[in-house]
Amino acid sequence: MGRKPKINQNQPKKNTNNSESFKKADNKIVAQKQPKEITRLRGMRDILPDEYRYGDYVVSVAERICRAYGFAKTEIPALEQVSLYERSTGKQTDVVSKEMYAFVDKDNERVALRPEATPGLVRSYIEHGLFNLPAQPVRLLWTGSLFRREKPQAGRYRQFSQVDVEMFGEASPVADAQLITMGYLILKELGIAAAVQINSIGDAADRDEYAKKLVEYFKDRKVRVLLSVDDKKRLLKNPLRVLDSKDEGTQKALAGAPQMIDHISDEARQHFVKVLEYLDEFDIPYTLNPFLVRGLDYYNRTVFEFCPEGEDGSSQGTLIGGGRYDGLVEFMGGRPTPALGWALGVDRVVLKLKEKAPQSAGPAMDAPDIFLAQLGDAAKRKAMVFFEELRVKGYRVAQNFVKDNLKTQLEQANKLGVKLTLILGQKEIMDNTILIRDMESGMQEVFDFAKVYEEIDKRLK
């Protein structure tokens, strides 16, 4: 919050305005540039260790569960051709048309920082012929940063992280249900109360047909007057988006509107019913939301969103969002390949995690059990060797060989919350012994150095 310190390029701290001129070697007077503050760019942030552990924890839980379901970690470029996103995400979408960091590179190529992971993963799938992989369907797992030039807000940065899963080559509704299950399990393990909303938007043809019906419906003066200005625009640009409008008038107007579910093909409906059956089987609670549509062009059939309980989603509350995109691989130049996926917004999940469990045990720092303190040069040398030995044997040990006095070292040991502090000094070196101090009781005893492992094992139990 608030101001962050600025890095002033000039040494004297107070005199910021010393834009003096100075003489160069050739005696020409050159105006010195105003010292510019170097700060973070808007919507960008540094994630410091204390904060980082939350995201780290979320990612580790998500990745572990995804791996268990057969997904394998993948990396893709942060920079791609602009046309990749224009074609897949959709040239008309806000993500591509307004929010993408796109520029012309030196070799005259239009490139963009990835605003989404799915297009890159689809491109990668096609480009490497992953449909030839022995293990089908192909299950890809990706974690990383994405870039969107939006107006920043809490849980919404211009560089943000997602965990993405994508499954290629599987048309069965089991796949839909499994993916939703994975999302459910991740949030559950993180202790976040979230509910999944689900809908089917049918196939591309159904959508077009339905969109026409919707436009038709709103031609009626009586319902049209209820629409907000925004929604009238939407009706022209992307009629389906009117469905999840937050506007009260629009919601009233929708009361008598044709339902999407009545306008999707029998196949798509069958598929949807199956998905729901499997979810029932897995005992995953869900809410049918006939107004759920998603903003990206490529979705078809099943779409879903996990929102924190008590929040009716659709805003920036969405924790996980995804769906099917059976047509995308072919549209992008690959073979016809059914596919689906979701994305988890790491920053938003972290926000919820901190809300629910500010100091939960999960995202704790790597807490050491032992602190190794040293006094005197000879002891330091021995301690350095000993420390490495402890590390290799798997003990979680902290140290500060840079500080020489014992007081400081014990202070640090205390702050780290270790159970034991081992103390090596001149005396101990001479006697070939070591001190073991129990940090809670403050009791300490001398032990034969040879017995140190035996003793710490006993005490760490």
Place this chain on the structure above:
RNA sequence: GUGGCCAUAGUUUAACGGUAGAACAGCGGGUUGUGGUCCCGCUAGCGAGGGUUCAACUCCCUCUGGUCACCCCA
């Protein structure tokens, strides 16, 4: 991108149109090779620029950043 609210040490904050106060953190002490609790000291701040005024951290404007709603999305 549109609109509202906000901006004080590293962090959380107090006050006032008249010299910015605290807590926590950090650093150093309370004699030597012993932490936590306690005591003392030190470091450190009005986001930037302009205006009004004898005087601005305080009032006004602009910018920057944050935040909330909309838009959009994870």
